[in-house]
Amino acid sequence: MTLSIILGRKGRDVVTVPPEQTLRETVQTLSDMKIGAIVVADGSRRVLGILSERDIIRAVAKRDTDVLADPVSEHMTRNVVTAQEDTTIPHAMERMTEGRFRHLPITDDGRLVGIVSIGDLVKHRLSEMETENQALHDYIAAV
Numbered sequence: 001m002t003l004s005i006i007l008g009r010k011g012r013d014v015v016t017v018p019p020e021q022t023l024r025e026t027v028q029t030l031s032d033m034k035i036g037a038i039v040v041a042d043g044s045r046r047v048l049g050i051l052s053e054r055d056i057i058r059a060v061a062k063r064d065t066d067v068l069a070d071p072v073s074e075h076m077t078r079n080v081v082t083a084q085e086d087t088t089i090p091h092a093m094e095r096m097t098e099g100r101f102r103h104l105p106i107t108d109d110g111r112l113v114g115i116v117s118i119g120d121l122v123k124h125r126l127s128e129m130e131t132e133n134q135a136l137h138d139y140i141a142a143v
């Protein structure tokens with residue numbers, strides 16, 4: 001099973017910010033949208049970086065709230081691991097576990113077409129387990 005199943009269910013909208021947007025505005029966007037990370041992209045939806053709650057906490061711990069006036073580009077992770085819609089779900093989970101991050105942008109030909117979070121993957125796995133359980137119950141009841 002691939003990530004396209006998850007994107008088909010949750011949708012392909014991705015909240016992005018331009019690199020010059022301030023951390024203050026970005027914190028507000030994260031709070032308003034109830035999300036934990038934001039993709040930094042250019043006008044063609046090419047991924048330039050990713051900024052998560054962790055990056056903001058790290059920056060504030062270092063320089064206090066002065067950092068809120070900085071552009072996002074100063075605090076984002078530039079080396080973003082991305083996946084494609086045809087990436088398998090176990091492979092995506094493996095990459096996120098190994099890389100210790102909770103967000104995986106999905107690209108097509110270098111352009112952003114979606115994002116999955118660890119929460120989306122856990123939700124999918126739970127529903128798979130429920131289906132498997134039900135199938136086992138049905139099987140046992142039938143024999």
Ligand code: AMP
Nearest residue numbers: 050052054077079080081101102103104
């Ligand atoms: P997260 O667990 O997603 O909140 O992110 C933890 C750290 O990993 C932060 O420094 C993020 O900027 C970085 N990060 C998040 N997602 C990715 C990704 N897909 N590729 C590379 N780094 C990431």
